[in-house]
Amino acid sequence: MLSGAKSSLRTRDTHESLSPTTEDYSVLKERSTAKNVKSLLFSSPGQIWRSRVSWRIAAAVFMTILLVQTLVLYFGTLPAYKDRLLKDLRESGRGAIASIIDTSVSINEVPFSEDQVKRLIYTTNVSGLSIYTYETDYLSTFGARPTQNVGQLQDTSFTIFDEEAANYVTVLNPGDLKRPYYVVMRMNSQEVLDEISTYIQDTIWVMLTMSLFVTTVLMIALGRWLLEPVLFMRRNLLAAFQNPEQPNIPDSPFDKRDEIGGAIDLANKLILQNADNLTRIKSAAEDKIHKLAYYDTLTGLPNRTLFVQTLSERARQKSDGTADRFAVVTIDLDHFKDINDSMGHNVGDAILRSVAKRLRAAMPESAVVSRSGEDEYAIMMPLSSSINTSRDVAEKVLHVIRSEPFKVFNEAFQVRASIGVSTFPDDAVDPDQVLKNADIALNRAKEEGRDAIKEYSEDFDRAVQQRFQMLRDLRDAMEHEQLQLYYQPQLDLRTGKVIGAEALLRWWKPDNSKQGGTFISPGEFIPVAEQSGLIVPIGEWVMKTACTMAKSWHDEHDLKDLRIAINVSGAQFTQSDICGFTQRIINEVGINPERVELEVTESIFMDDIGHTIQTLQNLHAIGVELAIDDFGTGYSSLSYLRQFPIDRLKIDQSFIRNALNDQDDASIAKTIIALGRALNLSVIAEGVETIEHEKFLQSEGCDEVQGFRYSRPIPAEDFLEFVKSYNGDLKSFG
Ligand code: C2E
Ligand code: MG
Ligand code: MG
Numbered sequence: 001m002l003s004g005a006k007s008s009l010r011t012r013d014t015h016e017s018l019s020p021t022t023e024d025y026s027v028l029k030e031r032s033t034a035k036n037v038k039s040l041l042f043s044s045p046g047q048i049w050r051s052r053v054s055w056r057i058a059a060a061v062f063m064t065i066l067l068v069q070t071l072v073l074y075f076g077t078l079p080a081y082k083d084r085l086l087k088d089l090r091e092s093g094r095g096a097i098a099s100i101i102d103t104s105v106s107i108n109e110v111p112f113s114e115d116q117v118k119r120l121i122y123t124t125n126v127s128g129l130s131i132y133t134y135e136t137d138y139l140s141t142f143g144a145r146p147t148q149n150v151g152q153l154q155d156t157s158f159t160i161f162d163e164e165a166a167n168y169v170t171v172l173n174p175g176d177l178k179r180p181y182y183v184v185m186r187m188n189s190q191e192v193l194d195e196i197s198t199y200i201q202d203t204i205w206v207m208l209t210m211s212l213f214v215t216t217v218l219m220i221a222l223g224r225w226l227l228e229p230v231l232f233m234r235r236n237l238l239a240a241f242q243n244p245e246q247p248n249i250p251d252s253p254f255d256k257r258d259e260i261g262g263a264i265d266l267a268n269k270l271i272l273q274n275a276d277n278l279t280r281i282k283s284a285a286e287d288k289i290h291k292l293a294y295y296d297t298l299t300g301l302p303n304r305t306l307f308v309q310t311l312s313e314r315a316r317q318k319s320d321g322t323a324d325r326f327a328v329v330t331i332d333l334d335h336f337k338d339i340n341d342s343m344g345h346n347v348g349d350a351i352l353r354s355v356a357k358r359l360r361a362a363m364p365e366s367a368v369v370s371r372s373g374e375d376e377y378a379i380m381m382p383l384s385s386s387i388n389t390s391r392d393v394a395e396k397v398l399h400v401i402r403s404e405p406f407k408v409f410n411e412a413f414q415v416r417a418s419i420g421v422s423t424f425p426d427d428a429v430d431p432d433q434v435l436k437n438a439d440i441a442l443n444r445a446k447e448e449g450r451d452a453i454k455e456y457s458e459d460f461d462r463a464v465q466q467r468f469q470m471l472r473d474l475r476d477a478m479e480h481e482q483l484q485l486y487y488q489p490q491l492d493l494r495t496g497k498v499i500g501a502e503a504l505l506r507w508w509k510p511d512n513s514k515q516g517g518t519f520i521s522p523g524e525f526i527p528v529a530e531q532s533g534l535i536v537p538i539g540e541w542v543m544k545t546a547c548t549m550a551k552s553w554h555d556e557h558d559l560k561d562l563r564i565a566i567n568v569s570g571a572q573f574t575q576s577d578i579c580g581f582t583q584r585i586i587n588e589v590g591i592n593p594e595r596v597e598l599e600v601t602e603s604i605f606m607d608d609i610g611h612t613i614q615t616l617q618n619l620h621a622i623g624v625e626l627a628i629d630d631f632g633t634g635y636s637s638l639s640y641l642r643q644f645p646i647d648r649l650k651i652d653q654s655f656i657r658n659a660l661n662d663q664d665d666a667s668i669a670k671t672i673i674a675l676g677r678a679l680n681l682s683v684i685a686e687g688v689e690t691i692e693h694e695k696f697l698q699s700e701g702c703d704e705v706q707g708f709r710y711s712r713p714i715p716a717e718d719f720l721e722f723v724k725s726y727n728g729d730l731k732s733f734g
Helices: 002-013 022-031 034-050 052-100 114-123 150-154 190-242 259-294 304-315 336-343 345-362 390-402 431-447 458-479 522-532 535-556 570-575 578-589 602-606 609-622 653-658 663-678 691-700 716-725
Strands: 126-133 138-143 159-162 167-172 181-188 326-333 368-373 376-382 406-408 411-413 417-424 453-455 483-492 498-510 517-520 563-567 596-601 625-631 648-651 682-686 704-706
Touching: 052 114, 052 126, 052 167, 052 181, 052 190, 114 126, 114 138, 190 259, 259 304, 304 326, 304 368, 304 376, 304 431, 326 345, 326 390, 326 431, 336 345, 336 411, 336 609, 345 368, 345 376, 345 390, 345 406, 345 411, 376 390, 390 417, 390 453, 417 431, 431 453, 431 458, 458 498, 458 522, 458 535, 483 535, 483 716, 498 522, 498 535, 498 716, 517 522, 522 535, 522 570, 535 563, 535 570, 535 578, 535 716, 563 625, 570 596, 570 602, 570 609, 578 596, 578 609, 596 602, 602 609, 602 625, 609 625, 648 653, 648 663, 653 663, 653 682, 653 691, 663 682, 663 691
Parallel strands: 417 453, 498 563, 563 596, 596 625, 625 648, 648 682, 682 704
Antiparallel strands: 126 138, 126 181, 159 167, 167 181, 326 376, 326 417, 368 376, 406 411, 483 498, 483 704, 498 517
16 A cells, blocks of 8 residues: 555656656755754653553553463462462471371370470460371361361371461371371461462552553554654644645654655645645636636737736836826727628628737837727827827827738728827826726717827816716606607698697706706707616607607697607617507507607617617508618718618708808718618708708708798797697798
């Protein structure tokens, strides 16, 4: 087993990465200070006496020795000793009796006098005797009678040893006495008993001393050769258990060739090997965690966390009190979601990787290029005399991205980006804030039409604060019913009839001014409502109010043909079930859906195109009409236009406004009208302010108009008044 473990250790030794090296051992040796070894060696004997195992072994050994010695005493040495003493006693009695036998007396008479016997009894241990002839005829008894039973004389080995009475009775035969008599002799054996007890006592002392000695020697031997090594190993294992990575284990002082020394050596090696493995595994895991925590897996660039950390480090003041100036540039790829949705994530990922690669290659070593979000990157670059403004950095970035299309799977993709720029410490001394400022600038760039660089300005901050304030106020406005709808007439350009109205939101915000409040333009608050999701409840309110109003025109004022145009923002498409609530409101109000038109902007085509088509189809299935608002300003692709169930194009007012003095705008307006005709869609022009506008549109064959020329957006009552008082002749507008 031991050799097996050893050999497996040796095989592992060949795996350099897993086995502790001699260097490791020497390090650990150093760690185990001399003090440790000393205390180990000298404290162990003390520990031996406290060791439970040692005490158990010692007790067992002690008891065994004692038991064996007791057995030997009781069955061996003690009976022999007793026999010897009794033999000596008998011999002394025999000698004494033999010495007083008178050989001249007839063999049938008592061979000694009473006086002689008395003296004998007085001077020796003999306390009484009975004498018989050699034919066992009783002759006489002197002193204490030894026994009553004469028949026992035949048994020459007859003895009685009454230990309680300290009596020893034995028979001396003619052979013993060398005379023809039998003598039954009674002797006082008290001396024998005393000697036996002394013998037992002495022997017990010797036994105890011996046992103690043997046990002590054994304990010391056990301690030295077994316990000490075991305790040493236990201490090492404990150290390894408590601190498996850096176990403080001294080198083994025990002979590696014996079984325990070998086991200790092996255990130490395993502990060190384990420590080494743990350290390696941990450092590998740490590396991995570090990578996951601080790097983006797709591009391999640092992620936002690491970027922020690096930013903080670089922003720290140097010892001379100065700090580096650096640019922070945040980049967001424009319409990346479209590429992802239409071309698939593989293409999207490949583009993200290529952008990362290009940016990294274009920036100097000293710059940090990171991927900070899905399609967002952030760059930090120290400013120097050669590149001394953050704008230069941003322009370089924009150039790098725009310079040539990205080739992915043999397709070329022209990627555009919005860029926010901020400078440390010019724009903020807090590195986090610098990044936030760059993000604020980036948002500005996105809001202002993307594909542009925006440098941070303090005004942005103010604008952000104002937006928050506006959002709070808008929530209040919803609660306190400060929102209203105005209606702007829409007219048929050929017949001159009012065909409907566009519902436009108005926010009357009360204040302390003379007028008691101000109107806030939807252009200001709609984007805030869109960003916060507040557009969903506002949109529902608009739709319900506008449909209810139109229903009253139809039913109460006999204006059954009037159409109500309702603006629906892109956010409502993505953030709510627009079909569900449109259907619900139409049912609730009971309006003819054909008299309801929803105006959507081209922005909805930038989101998930499949979802948009589906939603538009569902809306169309309800029966409502669909118009594309501000047509021509957005991003719509003509190829999509055919697939959408659209009824009307609404030419953006900017083209109408400039149609008469800008050839380009005029041709755009003309093209939209022609496109409408080609696709069998009706076309409405908004922003018609003058008769010239009207004439231009008439000559191009536009179907419908809306604008200040006819009426501004007006309250519902005014709208009714307008409709009722209007004579149906466009010329009446002058
Ligand atoms: P829009 O839908 O394009 O609305 C037309 C805007 O042009 C209105 O501005 C209207 O007052 C203005 N307008 C109409 N005729 C003329 C004209 O002859 N000359 C000029 N200069 N302007 C004219 P308004 O009411 O300020 O609304 C601005 C935008 O706010 C709307 O543009 C629309 O996108 C959004 N909006 C308004 N109401 C709502 C609403 O209920 N929901 C949503 N989602 N958006 C709304
Ligand atoms: Mg509109
Ligand atoms: Mg418009």
